[in-house]
Amino acid sequence: MTQGKEREEAKAPKAEIAETRQVADARQIVDDVVDGAEIAFLEPHIQEQLGRVLRSFCDDLIHQPIPDKFVVLLAQLEAIQREKK
Numbered sequence: 001m002t003q004g005k006e007r008e009e010a011k012a013p014k015a016e017i018a019e020t021r022q023v024a025d026a027r028q029i030v031d032d033v034v035d036g037a038e039i040a041f042l043e044p045h046i047q048e049q050l051g052r053v054l055r056s057f058c059d060d061l062i063h064q065p066i067p068d069k070f071v072v073l074l075a076q077l078e079a080i081q082r083e084k085k
Helices: 003-011 014-030 044-062 068-084
Strands: none
Touching: none
């Protein structure tokens, strides 16, 4: 660290210095780059919670009945495919 920077930090309030260091630490975590793409890391407990919510949503979605409109469209498509053969 340069002397000028040390003097600036000595003059700045301690809370501001701590906040600046926290921001720098957070940026270092968020700005990690893998294969040229920026990635953000989440705490493991947050990842687990998001995984549970997404699994629950997908499970609910998968078990929903197919709307009648789609069933009709699929039947029409199958009929067209049979006619081509």
